[in-house]
Amino acid sequence: NAGVTQTPKFQVLKTGQSMTLQCAQDMNHNSMYWYRQDPGMGLRLIYYSASEGTTDKGEVPNGYNVSRLNKREFSLRLESAAPSQTSVYFCASSDGLAGTDTQYFGPGTRLTVL
């Protein structure tokens, strides 16, 4: 039982390049999330997927797109990377969107945009 896995662990991009961050969970969770973590700012929600086939914007969605490929997988795409997107990205999953559903986090992807 691997929990939440993310690939890659590290990535360096040049401004304007595109890339997709992959996330998968094996806990049969319905809901999945993408966060970014910047120093002193905690975790900020980029996008989330309440269930397979649905996605919704979070607090900071500009510059990103997501795809809920199936129940297990939720990808985050940067179409044209910018230095402001340098951050650590975390994927998480939970049983549902209920206010007491625990979120389980992956190990993160450290992205640097030059």
Next chain:
Amino acid sequence: GENVEQHPSTLSVQEGDSAVIKCTYSDSASNYFPWYKQELGKGPQLIIDIRSNVGEKKDQRIAVTLNKTAKHFSLHITETQPEDSAVYFCAANKALYGQNFVFGPGTRLSVLP
């Protein structure tokens, strides 16, 4: 929407001493408050949580207290050990954007041997 503040941003304690981290929230409708621990190079991991119908919850060396009137909650770690060194995040539910939680900015705890 919910807003969560967390203090202090950094905390250093001697091994064996206690550590306290405090969070305040703004939305009186929030009713669930988890705490996450993030070790270096890893994702956040839930360590304890509390619901609004209780004032305190304890799990071995860690405890969380909640004051609904004042809208603040605190994490208490007793008999700290070097492995307690990490970044701790508090969170509150009833977020604006439909996700479960809004997170505080984090506290970096260092336990000095």
